[in-house]
Amino acid sequence: MRPDFERLATVLFLEGEPDRVPFYDLLADPEVVEAITGEHVRPYDVKAAVRGDEGQLRALRHSARVYVKFFYKLGYDYAHLPIPSPFPRDNVIMADDTAPLPRPKRAWQDEHRGVIEDREDFHEYPWPDQAELQDEYMLVYNAWRRELPEGMMLIPLTPGGVLENVMWLMGTVPFARALYRDPGLVRMMFEKVGRVISFYCSISAECDMVGAMTVGDDMGYKSGLMLSPRHLRELVFPWHRRCADAVHRHGKPFILHSCGNIRLVMEDLIERVGIDAKHSFEDESYPVTEYKELYGDRIAILGGVDMDKLSRMPPRQFAEYVREIIRRCAPGGGYALGCGNSVANYIKLENYLLMLEIGRKYGRYPRATAPGDG
Amino acid sequence: MEVAETPELREDEEGVRWRKCIFTIELRGFAGRPGGDLPAWLKGARVRVVRWCCLDWHYRTGVRATLTREETEAVLGGELDLTGGGREA
Numbered sequence: 288m289r290p291d292f293e294r295l296a297t298v299l300f301l302e303g304e305p306d307r308v309p310f311y312d313l314l315a316d317p318e319v320v321e322a323i324t325g326e327h328v329r330p331y332d333v334k335a336a337v338r339g340d341e342g343q344l345r346a347l348r349h350s351a352r353v354y355v356k357f358f359y360k361l362g363y364d365y366a367h368l369p370i371p372s373p374f375p376r377d378n379v380i381m382a383d384d385t386a387p388l389p390r391p392k393r394a395w396q397d398e399h400r401g402v403i404e405d406r407e408d409f410h411e412y413p414w415p416d417q418a419e420l421q422d423e424y425m426l427v428y429n430a431w432r433r434e435l436p437e438g439m440m441l442i443p444l445t446p447g448g449v450l451e452n453v454m455w456l457m458g459t460v461p462f463a464r465a466l467y468r469d470p471g472l473v474r475m476m477f478e479k480v481g482r483v484i485s486f487y488c489s490i491s492a493e494c495d496m497v498g499a500m501t502v503g504d505d506m507g508y509k510s511g512l513m514l515s516p517r518h519l520r521e522l523v524f525p526w527h528r529r530c531a532d533a534v535h536r537h538g539k540p541f542i543l544h545s546c547g548n549i550r551l552v553m554e555d556l557i558e559r560v561g562i563d564a565k566h567s568f569e570d571e572s573y574p575v576t577e578y579k580e581l582y583g584d585r586i587a588i589l590g591g592v593d594m595d596k597l598s599r600m601p602p603r604q605f606a607e608y609v610r611e612i613i614r615r616c617a618p619g620g621g622y623a624l625g626c627g628n629s630v631a632n633y634i635k636l637e638n639y640l641l642m643l644e645i646g647r648k649y650g651r652y653p654r655a656t657a658p659g660d661g
Numbered sequence: 662m663e664v665a666e667t668p669e670l671r672e673d674e675e676g677v678r679w680r681k682c683i684f685t686i687e688l689r690g691f692a693g694r695p696g697g698d699l700p701a702w703l704k705g706a707r708v709r710v711v712r713w714c715c716l717d718w719h720y721r722t723g724v725r726a727t728l729t730r731e732e733t734e735a736v737l738g739g740e741l742d743l744t745g746g747g748r749e750a
Contacts (some may be wrong), residue, residue: 301693303727584690584725614718619725620692653712653719655729657681658673 288362288647290438292498294621295364295623299499299564304620308613308650310363310643311589311623313503313544314444315630317387320357322636328353333423351430352466353381358439358465361643364369365498367397368431370424370487372446373415374480376402378458386633401458404465406472412456414479414602417486424490432496440498442542443491445484448504449526450514452480458565466518481526488541489533500534500541501566502527507547516552524552524560530562542566542589546628548573557585566590568627576626587617589627592642597626597634605638609645616648624650662686662726664714671713679713683744684726686710688736692727700737708732709742 294305317328327348331346358366378400384393403409431441447455453476454462465473484502491497504527506513514523531541540563543556550573556562564587568575575591581590596608609624616622630639662684669681688706690699710732714720728736732743 303692303729357681614721617718618721620727649716649718651677651716653682653684653714654679655710655712655732657713658671658679 290359290364290436291364292364292438292440296498296540298589298623299542300623301394301584301587301621305654307382307655308617308646309623310361310625310646311566312363312367312625313501313629314367314369315357315592316390318386318390318632319630319634319636319639320354322388323360324353324356326353333427334419334636337419337422337426347427347430348433351427351434355431355434355436355439359436362647364438365440366431368428368441368443368491368497370427370443370446370491371611373420373483374446374452374456375413376456378402378455384632386631387635388632390632396455396459398459399461401456401461403456403476404458404461404471407462409472409475409573415483417483420483420486421490424487428491428497430495432494435496441496442499442501443487443497444501444503444544445487445530447484447544448502449477449481449484449530450500450506450519452484453477454513456480467560477522477526481529484531485526485529488530492534492537492539496560497539499539500530501544502510502530502541503544505546505567506552507545507549507573509569511548511624512551513547516555519552520555524555527556527560527562531563535561540564542587553582563585564589566625567617570596570627575612576615579622583616583619583621586654587621587623589623591616591627592625594627594631594634597638597642597659599635600638602637602641606645607639609642610649613645613649617652620652628635635645662722662724664712664720664722666714666720677715679715682712682714684710684712686726686728690693691733703736706736706741708736709744711744 291385295309297305298309321328329346329349331343331350336343355366378397379436380395380397381392382395384390488500491500534541542564543562544566546567566589568591570593579588593607596605665683667681671679686708688699688703735743
């Protein structure tokens with residue numbers, strides 16, 4: 288089936304039923320991209336590429352070709368556009384990777400240590416310059432744009448969200464402490480990070496081959512919010528609103544990816560922030576079928592095939608599970624099929640491909656015209 | 662939403678058999694956001710449309726369904742039976 292971004296746009300704008308349920312995934316890990324395309328993904332240094340380093344430019348263009356090939360080959364109507372992070376940090380913990388398609392080491396957030404824990408750190412931190420960010424973004428965008436087959440568009444994903452980057456830079460524990468001991472510093476952090484993330488939304492939305500924009504900002508745990516609703520409303524949502532407004536100004540839909548049980552603030556996100564679609568679901572705590580029922584008439588619901596089931600469920604049982612999600616989420620439109628979180632290197636490739644195959648066959652909508660009549 | 666099956670079948674280019682059905686859809690509102698309100702005379706109105714079905718979930722009743730753009734225009738123009746053959750279609 289040929290790619291057609293209109294299929295996904297119909298879902299994101301809640302404009303009814305396309306020909307079949309489209310696919311939406313936040314991103315795909317390089318190990319999975321390599322396994323599907325049979326090509327090696329070469330990491331690149333975007334700053335060096337902007338400076339004209341030929342080797343890095345070649346690696347960037349190669350990555351663009353391979354990633355777009357991945358999304359095209361599997362039947363997506365868009366390719367995910369990764370925006371490199373402008374926030375360097377070294378507070379990560381490296382561990383062995385036990386995934387079926389492992390990488391040399393897996394990085395984890397160091398929750399106890401930040402690169403910015405006090406005002407002195409804040410002033411010494413190498414905050415990014417907007418002109419440089421724009422040059423880097425445009426270089427990546429143009430590399431991806433050049434590879435797009437007809438019918439496909441790009442959906443950029445911000446390099447982390449507003450809350451995420453503040454918490455990553457400060458470390459979870461120092462951040463929580465600063466919320467009460469130095470709220471001024473926390474506000475300064477949100478101001479710096481929020482400006483960058485909303486700037487990405489703004490420049491992305493201006494680009495002609497960008498069909499929609501995603502901000503990924505995990506705000507919850509399995510059991511609830513990471514931050515009180517009051518803090519989210521005061522510190523985070525005004526920036527999300529700015530991001531959504533920047534995207535809407537160009538008539539494009541704004542997708543929010545947020546892991547965790549965030550039911551308490553869903554009304555804020557729909558009514559005040561103005562999200563068009565929600566991504567990230569987990570059966571044990573915030574299942575996609577429940578969100579579709581609760582919010583499906585106001586926003587699009589994306590993905591939701593549980594990561595644990597993608598990773599461990601026997602294929603026959605998994606196939607029936609995916610069909611049930613389609614049965615419950617597809618009627619009326621406003622739904623795209625995909626992984627609950629991302630095409631991660633720890634899911635079972637067999638299940639992932641099975642999910643897409645079921646989507647292609649079982650995701651067909653009733654037709655208003657007879658087969659053969661157009 | 663109600664679904665009435667007809668005996669008419671068609672096969673597509675992949676060999677999938679589609680059955681012609683008549684969907685009776687109760688109007689609740691416009692799809693999309695911001696949708697605006699339905700005219701008062703259309704709220705709760707029942708519209709009959711043709712749909713070709715090939716999967717078990719296509720026959721589910723009591724679920725959401727959306728009219729095509731052309732069907733929406735016709736309904737706003739006052740037509741409620743879009744099956745082309747009146748009640749007997």
